[in-house]
Amino acid sequence: MSEFTLNKRFEKALKGGPTDLIPVCSVTQTGTVELMEMTGAYWPQANYDALKMADLALAGYKLAGFENVRCPFCTTVLAETLGCTVAEGSIDIQPYVTDFPCKKKKDVKDITIPGSLLESRRTSVVLDAVGILKERVGEDVPVVAGLVGPAGLASMLAGMKNYLMWFVTNPELVEELMGVLTEACIEYAKGLLERGADAVTLIDSEAGPDIIAPQMFETSVLPLYRKFCREVPGLKILHMCGDATFVLDPLADAGFEGISIEEKVGVSFAKGIVGSRVCLIGNVSPSDTLLAKGPEEVIIEARACLEDGIDILAPGCGLAPHTPLENIKALFRARDEFYSL
Numbered sequence: 001m002s003e004f005t006l007n008k009r010f011e012k013a014l015k016g017g018p019t020d021l022i023p024v025c026s027v028t029q030t031g032t033v034e035l036m037e038m039t040g041a042y043w044p045q046a047n048y049d050a051l052k053m054a055d056l057a058l059a060g061y062k063l064a065g066f067e068n069v070r071c072p073f074c075t076t077v078l079a080e081t082l083g084c085t086v087a088e089g090s091i092d093i094q095p096y097v098t099d100f101p102c103k104k105k106k107d108v109k110d111i112t113i114p115g116s117l118l119e120s121r122r123t124s125v126v127l128d129a130v131g132i133l134k135e136r137v138g139e140d141v142p143v144v145a146g147l148v149g150p151a152g153l154a155s156m157l158a159g160m161k162n163y164l165m166w167f168v169t170n171p172e173l174v175e176e177l178m179g180v181l182t183e184a185c186i187e188y189a190k191g192l193l194e195r196g197a198d199a200v201t202l203i204d205s206e207a208g209p210d211i212i213a214p215q216m217f218e219t220s221v222l223p224l225y226r227k228f229c230r231e232v233p234g235l236k237i238l239h240m241c242g243d244a245t246f247v248l249d250p251l252a253d254a255g256f257e258g259i260s261i262e263e264k265v266g267v268s269f270a271k272g273i274v275g276s277r278v279c280l281i282g283n284v285s286p287s288d289t290l291l292a293k294g295p296e297e298v299i300i301e302a303r304a305c306l307e308d309g310i311d312i313l314a315p316g317c318g319l320a321p322h323t324p325l326e327n328i329k330a331l332f333r334a335r336d337e338f339y340s341l
Contacts, residue, residue, distance in 0.1 A: 005140040006067045007198060013312050014199070014235050014257040014279045021339060022306060022313055023067050024331050027144050027201045027237050027260050027281055029318030030060035031073040033092055034325045038063055043321070044088040047074050047095055048121075050128035057133055061141060064328045068142040069133050072126045073318075075148050075203060078184060079156040081120040082111065092321035102158040105170065108177045111157060113184045118191045127195045134196025144237075145197040147188055149204030150178040150224050151212075157181070160206075167212055167220075175220050182224045189232045199235035201260065202228065210242030217247050222254060229255025237281065241317055245270065252277040262316035263288070263301075267308035280309070283316035284331065291320040295330035302334035 004012070004020055012019045036042045041055035057071040074094040080086040085099035102108050114120070118127060126145065133143050148156070154177050155163040166174050189200045205211070207221040229236055238251060239260035248270055251259055258279040261270060270280055282305065284290060289301050305313055313335055319328070 007140055007142045010068060010142040010198070010312070011235065014237070016276050016279060016311075022311065022335060024065070024313045024335050025068040025142070025144070025281070026060065026066050026070055026314050026319070027068075027199070027258070027312075028070070028146065028203070028239055028315060029073045029094075030064065030066060030070050031056050031321065032064075032319055032323050032325070032328075033321050034323075035059040035063060036091065043073065043091050043093075044095065047072065047088070048125060050125045050132060053125060053129040054132040054136065057129065058136060061137065064325060065332050066328075068144050069137060070144040070146065070201075071129050071133065072146060075146075075152065076156075077122040077126055078148055078153055078181075078188060080122050081114070081117060082153065082157060082181070082184060084156055097156050100157050100159050102162065102177065105166070105173055108158070108173055111177060111180055113180065113187065117184060117187055123188060123191070127191055130192055130195045130197050142198040143196055144199045144201055145192040146201040146203055146239075147185060147192070149202040149207065149228075149238075150181040150185060151207035151221055152204045153181040153184070154178050155206040155211075163206065164211070167216060171216070171220060178220065178224055182228055186228055186231050189228070189236075193232070193234045197234070199237055199257075200232065201237040201239050202256075203239045205239075205241035207247075208240045208242045208244050209246045214246045218250055222250050225251075225254040225256070239281075239317070245273070248273045258312065260314065260316075262286075267305055267310050271309045279311040281312040281314050282310060284314070286315045286317050286319055286323065290315055290327045291323050293327070295326050295333070298327050298330035299334040299337070302331050303338055306335065306338045 041052040046052040076095045083101035237258040238256045243264040252274040260281040263285040
């Protein structure tokens, strides 16, 4: 019998302590059509109803086997709360932004944090779902809650075209917008932790080298991450899609316990950069492997992650809705076989 509960193992791994096994978790979205059919909790309703959100999130743990639970399933919660227009999506399409408030530079001045941020249509649902999940799983299973970071929110509120153009022509404007959005992220993250989340995942791919230059990241975004990490208690993870290699070194000192990387980042190379400063999470491909291949191929890729030194084995990003359940379960076969060698 292991001395570690799933929650204690997860916490130890994030903090760089010794564990009996490498955890197999998902710190990104876990909703799949197969799990929706097994629970009756379908998108888009499960994005807008706390009970359905909790039911589908719990299935990631009870039916798929992830050693944590994670919600929500989309990236539009704060964006809608702060002024974006969002389409609800469908059973296999996540909610998405259809219109945004900052069409001109002067519109940035109008972006403020509503006094009812944690009572909005979207944030209140996630907060309630987190509370339901913690009540259902207790203290032995980690609850992870996700939120979009300041760069990702800025790209939604200003539109990607403006976000990129203003970063070049008027970086102070983007920094002003991201400063306000960071405060919103801090308030929301604190609320998630207070309701029972054991860790929060800040999703901020638009701050990565695939979108902006590493120098821009270090000047404009990194100070905001440090502020977020200083002011938000509890365990914090940063997820960045794309090839984050060129910002891993500063990210490792930002204050996050973990960095979630996708398959474009080589695990062994990343470990050489970050060392023991931060936990590396990932990075089995959610699209090329978990969605499109079979269990044996999943095992091969997962085993490579383990051999290269990954600290928490996980999908490299959110699961595609049509990911087969048997492929998710193959992650655990890979981990267990790795320890039996």
